[in-house]
């Protein structure tokens with residue numbers, strides 16, 4: 001059954017996997033092929049070649065191949081979607097998420113990506129934002145700008161998290177509507193779901209219970225942004241969509257120990273312990289909360305995918321569907337960065353939400369899946385940290 005190397009050629013081309021890998025792990029071949037098809041319309045391979053590759057994978061009895069083949073009419077034809085010369089504004093392009101999205105768009109051949117630094121444009125200022133939109137006329141907007149931070153930053157600066165984010169979302173959405181942006185993608189955060197909602201978290205659990213107190217201000221502002229997208233859709237019939245990413249990490253992250261999220265903080269802590277020769281690495285809280293982590297380049301793929309393929313009022317979760325305890329995460333980072341170290345938990349620090357695992361069934365049904373597993377993502381992030389000294 002597992003013959004026909006010619007038919008694997010398109011899979012090799014699209015995914016960069018070796019033929020041997022595809023033959024020994026066709027599920028992986030299929031998944032990575034599906035992810036790449038969405039971004040490779042002009043790669044020179046005809047749709048029939050892709051279909052042949054999928055058909056081949058189907059013959060080795062891969063779950064889901066049939067659905068993919070059925071969906072090929074939409075998925076292989078990227079040229080019906082956003083043209084490569086479109087003017088696409090990425091707000092927050094210097095941050096973890098914005099920079100990954102710019103990388104993705106450039107790799108996909110989009111030549112007119114618009115950005116504005118904080119010095120050039122204060123996104124809290126409606127007049128300035130409206131002016132900028134009037135001048136630049138973005139046709140598409142991927143809105144990821146906002147004030148973000150880990151559990152300690154959220155505790156220390158709730159007023160700033162609320163004000164800055166409320167204003168930024170309001171000005172950008174209003175300007176996008178006024179200047180007739182064709183489509184806008186808004187990114188929320190998994191912390192906007194109720195603290196104690198059932199796991200994994202389905203999109204419809206939004207606003208069904210109280211929020212986690214450590215990030216209430218941020219969550220309220222993010223919910224306002226999401227609800228604004230829905231309101232503009234309803235009242236003005238514009239194509240504003242929203243997506244809800246889980247906890248993100250990767251190159252370009254914030255490694256500041258006071259304001260960062262847990263994953264970059266632990267990379268820095270283990271690294272500095274290794275340099276100083278100290279055995280103990282302090283991990284905040286009990287180590288028992290569970291978190292789901294998505295590598296930021298996967299998130300960027302999902303964003304471009306959704307901008308092309310999705311147009312619904314309902315928000316959509318973006319994650320891996322897998323989570324780990326903070327203790328397990330610390331162990332995994334320690335094994336990579338400083339294997340002989342010892343973890344010490346600091347119970348005076350808050351745990352925050354006990355668990356927030358997203359239900360990614362709707363995204364998977366659209367055939368999108370992450371490709372970077374946690375261990376590989378940590379290794380790449382640590383490498384970036386070493387090369388950049390943790391500076392963005």
Ligand code: GFB
Nearest residue numbers: 150151154191215260261262265283284285289350351352
């Ligand atoms: O990533 P993190 O700051 O944010 O913390 P949240 C996750 C968990 O890791 C908490 C623990 O239980 C922290 O106590 N932790 C252990 C640490 N050691 C450390 C450390 O050195 N630094 C940090 N930062 N945490 C944020 C929200 O919640 O999630 C934001 O506050 C946002 O609003 C973001 O939504 C995605 O996952 O708890």
